[in-house]
Amino acid sequence: MSAAYPLSSCIEWQFAEAGELDARLRAAKAAGFEFAEFHLWRDKPVAALAQALTETGMRLTGVCVDPRRSIVDPAERSEMVTAVRETIAATACLGKPALIVASGFRVEGMSEDEHFANAVAALREAADAAEAAGVMLLLEPLNTRLFAAMYLVSTKLGLDLVEAVNSPNLRLLYDVWHSACMGEDMAKVLAGRIHLVAHVQVADMDDRHEPGTGSVDWANVMQALRGMGYAGSLGLEYFPSLPMDQSYALSRQTLGC
Template identity: 45%
Template sequence: MKLIPCIEMLYQAEHPDFIQRFRAARADGFDAVDTWLWRDKPLDAIVDVMAETGVAVNSFCVDPRASLVDVADHATVLSGVRDAVPVAQRLGGARMIVASGFRMAGVNEAEQRTRIVQVLREAARIAEDGGAQILLEPVHMVIGGQLMAVHTVRQGLDIVEEVNSPALRLLADVYHGAVSGETFEQAFADRIGLVGHVQVADLEGRHEPGTGTLPWPTLLPLLRERGYTGAVGLEYLPSRPIAESLALTRRALGL
């Protein structure tokens, strides 16, 4: 099971230049990275540095971010997916990340889920037609008293299962799951086949594994036992120089 650094967070302090982070990741033995929004990125330079280093882009975010809950945003969601598909193709099959957006006051939970499933079915069709894949990421975030509509791994798995498309899988960020109160076992249960990517950070502080309270020695054995064969993304805020941070992470995860 390999590790994939999110270069929006890792290498940022050492390498303010985004492209240089690909070279730094390669020097540390990584062959893929995760990123966030793409419209502000130098795509030509990314393609060039991918060819130079052999470092692939594993995932990036659909841009702009829009709500899966608010039907007024659905056209923006679908337009964003359409725009992201050729980017995914250009980046060698990188997956496209979406989050649900916030709960809507006055709209019951069942209706919110119906809306999310509806727009994701159409988004998955667009992705599948383009040979791409979407990752739904549950995110625990509260703004203005409103929590994200999909904030636990279990909720995300329920939605991916209902959409029932090979072009939609779950990005299981165990940090957000833990903030929501999930244990690793509760999160993954018996539907690991619906998980396309796993990301990690410790609780609290969102720093590297080994700095907080989560039981990291149990995570990889659990994933292997359940049949997960993908990578583990490092989406955390380094609390120390990158070499020390990565060494601590590898010890904590057992990789």
């Protein structure tokens, strides 16, 4: 039997009954997690989180670059790179977690080639900062259901950008739910390029709850990931529809982890 992937709790949405994020981290540890992730950091108790990480031995698999700024709009490039640098500095005390980058929205009147070139230029500057700090950046494609005008809603395009930037400190975050919303065939879009994926997030269709509550064929998903040689963790980025102990148990059973 293949080794199980480590699971990471999205404490942004899970263990909410525990209170502040540092308390959620401790609750996740008590439930059996060794890894966690959350979204933006500026409104979070960073110092308390650092203390909780030290006390529990937990590790973070991802935190979002904050504030979010466009990688395709040249007018926002300086702010985007500054946000990356400030996030690197602010999260160093959290163990230098991977930092998640979204694309921002399409710019009216801009061609596809211009969008791509601007994204590469912005990501190259951000990757330079990440390389200097020894931090991984994760570029995340989203979906048009949530964000109609979002630029990066394609796994193929995201992988193309990662390849074009060609930095060891820029990889893709592949989110099964976003990809399913876009009607992608996971095995096809990741074929031959799984080495460019550093983190995978999971949630079931249609309502973004725990794996095992919707229509995703998780046996095929897990077989594909293992068959392609994915070696990272799985982020449980979903809204729990059950008490968290039951939700975690169902996720583990469904994913074979």
